[in-house]
Amino acid sequence: MAAVDLGTHPGHLARRLQQAHYLLWNTMVSEEITSPQFAVLNTLVAEPGLDQRTVGERVGLDRSTIAEVISRLGRRGLLDKVRDPQDGRRFLLRLTDEGLRTHKKLTVRTARMNQVFLAPLSAEEQALFFDLIRRVADAAEGLRNPAEPFAAQP
């Protein structure tokens, strides 16, 4: 009987939180466009013409996953993908009119959903919630990316 209480495991809670969000998104925002897809649209609204890798960096997805997400958005006609004439390795990404319209529509619904999702917390608690999660996530991401200290001495 060496069982552990999963309620004290941050990873387990993180997964449950994400799943709960997934469900709510599905009912309150969209069954077509997922949350990661929205994140990509949003990034391209802010910075049109980014390449695939950079978009992945912005939203926190690796090269393979971002490729799949972008390919799905392309199939739906929400963005265009063209070779960078300056650098033949890159694809430059830009939203279509339909992509812009979709982003605008979902922005409204997403805001509503976030309110419902965070409703159990007071305003101060919500701020704390963001702060704590962000700090843990940032630190863990930093563990993988050596973050190039001071200046590498060769």
Add this chain to the structure above:
Amino acid sequence: MAAVDLGTHPGHLARRLQQAHYLLWNTMVSEEITSPQFAVLNTLVAEPGLDQRTVGERVGLDRSTIAEVISRLGRRGLLDKVRDPQDGRRFLLRLTDEGLRTHKKLTVRTARMNQVFLAPLSAEEQALFFDLIRRVADAAEGLRNPAEPFAAQP
């Protein structure tokens, strides 16, 4: 330019948190056994002989996902699956010796990993972290499961 700050979107943060955890788990705990798989092992240590659906309920996975996870654990020889003689619909699950050993080994490593993961937070902040996430996740899960109030009046 109606782009939104994803840092204020709980769903986005939840996803990043979970991914950060996934990475850390992979390096500090196991490349073979995943966090959801460990959750299943842990549940069966506490309550041997549960059926598939109940295990899924305990760890927060739907019928399809839990079936896959259990099938993988079975292939690795960590658990046994037998028909309930009392109810031919159910499969009863029980860890093998190898499963018990694996759970024990991973329990130690998981505790270490959780310390590293939560290191950026003070003890009080960690308690808050758990409390806030749990409340949001519970509330969101409650939105889907009507939770049968008082007593259904027929």
Add this chain to the structure above:
DNA sequence: CGGAAATACTCAGTGCCCTGACTAATCCGG
């Protein structure tokens, strides 16, 4: 200039996660 190293992307493979449609077994009311 020319070849090694770095960079952007693709592809195959594994695992998690959900829905909706299906099968098999049990339960329950008439």
Add this chain to the structure above:
DNA sequence: CCGGATTAGTCAGGGCACTGAGTATTTCCG
């Protein structure tokens, strides 16, 4: 006791997420 509702599990299908290996292009250095 029997037929309809409920319940446990499977299967097909779509999407997210990572690693490791491979291709094409550019960059950097001798």
